[in-house]
Amino acid sequence: MRDEIKSMLKDLPPMDELLQKPWTSRYQEILGREAVRSTFADVIGEVRRDLLKGLIHSFDPTLIESETRVRLEKRSRKSLRRVVNATGVVIHTNLGRSCLGSEVLDNVRTVSASYSNLEYDLEEGARGQRHSHVEWLLSSVTGADAALVVNNNAGAVLLCLAALGRSKEVIVSRGELVEIGGSFRIPDIMDFSGAILREVGTTNRTHLSDYLKAINTQTAMILKVHPSNFRVVGFHSEASREELAALAREKELIFMEDLGSGVVADLSPWGLQGEPTVRQCVESGVDLVTFSGDKLLGGPQIGVIVGRSQLVDRIRHYPLLRAIRVDKMTLAAFEATLRLYLEGRTGEIPTLSMISQPGETLRKRARNLASMIRRVTGLQARVVMTQDAVGGGAYPAAVLEGFGVEVEPPEGVSDGSALERLRNAPVPVIASAKEGKILLHVRTMLDGDGMDVIGALKDLSPREAGNDGED
Numbered sequence: 001m002r003d004e005i006k007s008m009l010k011d012l013p014p015m016d017e018l019l020q021k022p023w024t025s026r027y028q029e030i031l032g033r034e035a036v037r038s039t040f041a042d043v044i045g046e047v048r049r050d051l052l053k054g055l056i057h058s059f060d061p062t063l064i065e066s067e068t069r070v071r072l073e074k075r076s077r078k079s080l081r082r083v084v085n086a087t088g089v090v091i092h093t094n095l096g097r098s099c100l101g102s103e104v105l106d107n108v109r110t111v112s113a114s115y116s117n118l119e120y121d122l123e124e125g126a127r128g129q130r131h132s133h134v135e136w137l138l139s140s141v142t143g144a145d146a147a148l149v150v151n152n153n154a155g156a157v158l159l160c161l162a163a164l165g166r167s168k169e170v171i172v173s174r175g176e177l178v179e180i181g182g183s184f185r186i187p188d189i190m191d192f193s194g195a196i197l198r199e200v201g202t203t204n205r206t207h208l209s210d211y212l213k214a215i216n217t218q219t220a221m222i223l224k225v226h227p228s229n230f231r232v233v234g235f236h237s238e239a240s241r242e243e244l245a246a247l248a249r250e251k252e253l254i255f256m257e258d259l260g261s262g263v264v265a266d267l268s269p270w271g272l273q274g275e276p277t278v279r280q281c282v283e284s285g286v287d288l289v290t291f292s293g294d295k296l297l298g299g300p301q302i303g304v305i306v307g308r309s310q311l312v313d314r315i316r317h318y319p320l321l322r323a324i325r326v327d328k329m330t331l332a333a334f335e336a337t338l339r340l341y342l343e344g345r346t347g348e349i350p351t352l353s354m355i356s357q358p359g360e361t362l363r364k365r366a367r368n369l370a371s372m373i374r375r376v377t378g379l380q381a382r383v384v385m386t387q388d389a390v391g392g393g394a395y396p397a398a399v400l401e402g403f404g405v406e407v408e409p410p411e412g413v414s415d416g417s418a419l420e421r422l423r424n425a426p427v428p429v430i431a432s433a434k435e436g437k438i439l440l441h442v443r444t445m446l447d448g449d450g451m452d453v454i455g456a457l458k459d460l461s462p463r464e465a466g467n468d469g470e471d
């Protein structure tokens with residue numbers, strides 16, 4: 001038995017020989033000889049281990065080559081790539097949240113292809129501040145006195161708590177101690193910041209008197225947190241923003257709100273109600289509001305802090321800011337996005353335009369897509385109504401009525417394997433399945449995505465060999 005294994009181990013092809021194989025030269029060129037060698041070594045190592053463990057009793061030498069080739073092919077493609085979002089979830093965190101429009105991207109290119117006045121005051125000819133580029137714009141758009149931006153909203157919350165609440169108590173309702181997106185938990189952020197969490201109330205009810213009772217000489221802040229996707233239905237109550245603002249003022253505390261998505265434009269014309277805009281929060285007396293740039297605002301990943309100048313100034317001088325500062329490409333994208341708001345051109349912000357697409361437009365787009373799918377792929381496709389979502393934690397209960405195309409996978413292909421093959425297409429298509437059929441929501445598909453979807457659907461057919469008839 002051992003001799004058998006020994007002889008099989010001896011039969012493993014030598015590396016020199018493998019590296020001479022003509023098919024490897026392409027990969028040696030793009031990835032380097034060392035990467036090809038180490039990929040072969042990994043695969044051979046795994047075969048050797050499985051033989052020794054007795055997990056396999058023989059091996060096919062061609063398998064070493066084919067497996068290595070699959071891995072090299074994968075490594076030679078870009079890892080972070082464009083995909084088609086056919087899920088109907090507009091702010092899809094796993095798919096990169098907001099898409100940026102062309103004018104915004106042009107600005108990123110212009111500013112980052114050359115030197116810029118990122119931290120240079122052109123009037124003074126001296127060192128300037130990177131935040132200065134968006135502060136006035138943020139004030140105009142939200143009505144706040146002052147503003148600051150950092151890497152993301154989680155960073156913004158951490159920075160505010162550390163700068164203003166370190167070693168002091170911060171009061172939060174138990175109904176708002178939520179986990180967002182699997183990694184952002186208020187108690188953890190509070191821990192990192194050095195602030196002491198003071199929980200009040202219960203999961204479903206927190207009264208103003210609960211806050212009042214918790215206030216002592218150690219209290220620095222009252223924090224209100226947007227509960228994101230978590231919703232309490234039925235018997236529940238919370239203290240209003242105005243009540244909390246009045247209490248904080250009376251007790252000389254800071255009233256901060258982590259708004260999460262941060263609605264800047266009024267979305268009620270599209271039936272989206274119940275989320276306050278940043279401006280409304282500021283007007284209700286919140287001293288500091290934090291929100292994300294890439295959720296409902298529709299810009300790049302950024303964390304925004306707006307509020308009273310005196311507080312924003314204290315945060316501006318807190319050293320942690322340097323560790324989570326925003327980069328110039330992001331700032332360029334963010335400034336250009338804010339200018340679209342200022343000019344009333346919100347229709348050019350993809351996130352907002354997707355949310356506000358009229359039903360009739362979506363129906364027409366679905367009809368066109370379905371007929372193209374039928375014509376080009378020969379697959380069964382029909383227009384259906386869909387339930388789309390805003391995503392990103394905002395309006396969790398709101399259903400955006402949409403339209404989509406339901407596609408019947410070809411004979412012998414299950415819906416699961418169809419979805420897998422769509423994901424592995426040259427331009428990956430992320431879709432869902434319903435009752436054995438593929439469902440493509442058109443709301444989140446961009447111009448030109450249709451052709452990629454059709455290309456991917458064409459390749460679903462199990463006719464592997466002999467595509468001779470194709471043009």
Ligand SMILES: *Cc1c(COP(=O)(O)O)cnc(C)c1O
Nearest residue numbers: 152153154226228260261292393
């Ligand atoms: C999304 C969200 C965050 C995290 O924001 P990032 O920009 O992803 O860091 C924090 N708080 C709330 C309430 C959120 O909805």
